[in-house]
Amino acid sequence: MRYTDSMERSAEHLRAALAQMTRQRSALHPTSYAIWYEYVSGRNPDLRHAMNQMLADGATLDEAQTWSLYTTHVGEWDSPGAKRISDGFQRVLNGIAASAAHAGDHTARFGNELSELSLKLESDAAPAETVREILSGVRELSGVMSSLQHKLDASRNEIAELRREVELARNEALVDALTGLANRRAFDQELAQAIQSGESLQAPCLMLGDIDFFKRLNDSYGHAFGDQVLRGVAQTMKGIAAAPALAARVGGEEFAVLLPGSTLQQAQALAEQMRQSIAAGRIRRGTSTQDDERVTLSFGVTQLAVGESANEFFERADRALYASKRSGRNCVTVLAARAAA
Numbered sequence: 157m158r159y160t161d162s163m164e165r166s167a168e169h170l171r172a173a174l175a176q177m178t179r180q181r182s183a184l185h186p187t188s189y190a191i192w193y194e195y196v197s198g199r200n201p202d203l204r205h206a207m208n209q210m211l212a213d214g215a216t217l218d219e220a221q222t223w224s225l226y227t228t229h230v231g232e233w234d235s236p237g238a239k240r241i242s243d244g245f246q247r248v249l250n251g252i253a254a255s256a257a258h259a260g261d262h263t264a265r266f267g268n269e270l271s272e273l274s275l276k277l278e279s280d281a282a283p284a285e286t287v288r289e290i291l292s293g294v295r296e297l298s299g300v301m302s303s304l305q306h307k308l309d310a311s312r313n314e315i316a317e318l319r320r321e322v323e324l325a326r327n328e329a330l331v332d333a334l335t336g337l338a339n340r341r342a343f344d345q346e347l348a349q350a351i352q353s354g355e356s357l358q359a360p361c362l363m364l365g366d367i368d369f370f371k372r373l374n375d376s377y378g379h380a381f382g383d384q385v386l387r388g389v390a391q392t393m394k395g396i397a398a399a400p401a402l403a404a405r406v407g408g409e410e411f412a413v414l415l416p417g418s419t420l421q422q423a424q425a426l427a428e429q430m431r432q433s434i435a436a437g438r439i440r441r442g443t444s445t446q447d448d449e450r451v452t453l454s455f456g457v458t459q460l461a462v463g464e465s466a467n468e469f470f471e472r473a474d475r476a477l478y479a480s481k482r483s484g485r486n487c488v489t490v491l492a493a494r495a496a497a
């Protein structure tokens with residue numbers, strides 16, 4: 157579910173990635189393809205941001221940087237956190253297995269001794285000695301069992317702790333680190349679910365918003381200020397898009413709001429409210445209010461059509477968004493499924 161691009165779109169991204177790789181003289185191997193594909197597709201804003209910083213002033217990526225970008229921003233299970241969790245589970249499982257094997261050996265040995273002793277009991281002239289042997293065996297076995305119980309209790313606590321870590325890591329994997337909004341992966345998952353339930357309930361609506369002239373803001377005032385703008389926009393969107401709506405950052409300066417229970421008119425009204433609220437606000441740049449910057453967004457809104465795929469739905473919202481860009485920005489364009497067909 158990580159890549160949902162259509163064949164045409166992925167071919168387009170691949171061409172763009174290869175062009176960048178050639179310009180950069182990047183090595184041609186899967187790790188390098190993976191990061192450049194995500195870079196040009198704009199679907200991994202954190203990766204893009206990190207690469208932009210590494211590539212500033214015409215620098216090129218070396219192998220170590222390529223690998224580190226991949227493990228930090230692309231490879232899902234190579235992160236140090238995931239390794240720590242998986243090592244933890246391995247350790248607990250090995251511990252339990254060793255204790256169980258130890259207890260099993262003792263039980264088997266005691267079982268054999270018990271059969272021998274029961275034969276002795278039947279024939280022995282001095283059963284008191286035999287009973288003492290049985291008691292000592294039972295005491296030893298009970299010690300082994302209580303130590304196994306102890307180990308199992310400790311393992312249970314360790315497993316609960318690891319579960320909490322897994323839960324935390326899973327949540328972190330779904331959140332955009334810069335803005336705190338849902339990230340593209342979380343959005344794709346919700347979109348797939350909304351499409352499934354939309355077949356039986358109200359068809360979901362989708363709103364895409366893209367910051368206008370963001371490059372100019374970055375170029376004029378620096379990336380740190382650009383990041384501040386992204387956080388400010390995200391905060392406003394989150395404040396307006398109440399549950400069950402899901403606001404996500406789906407590209408560098410592109411945001412999406414999925415509206416599972418809204419009509420197209422309601423989605424349009426919400427986009428209009430966001431547009432006005434962001435355009436009316438100011439982002440603090442310096443110490444004086446004179447330096448505050450006005451930021452605007454262009455929006456595209458649409459509703460899922462019957463039998464439509466996630467890509468078709470998203471692409472129509474994208475077309476609506478670019479219609480807003482073409483007609484001067486800072487506006488909302490609604491594209492109904494029938495009108496777009």
Ligand SMILES: Nc1nc2c(ncn2[C@@H]2O[C@H](COP(=O)(O)OP(=O)(O)OP(=O)(O)O)[C@@H](O)[C@H]2O)c(=O)[nH]1
Nearest residue numbers: 201205367368369370371372374379382383408409
């Ligand atoms: N600060 C910051 N900038 C980013 C991030 N991700 C992407 N960008 C920048 O976003 C800018 C996007 O620029 P363009 O796609 O040309 O769009 P634009 O300037 O907003 O123009 P229009 O969309 O046509 O209004 C580029 O300068 C990217 O470097 C990020 O995480 N932080």
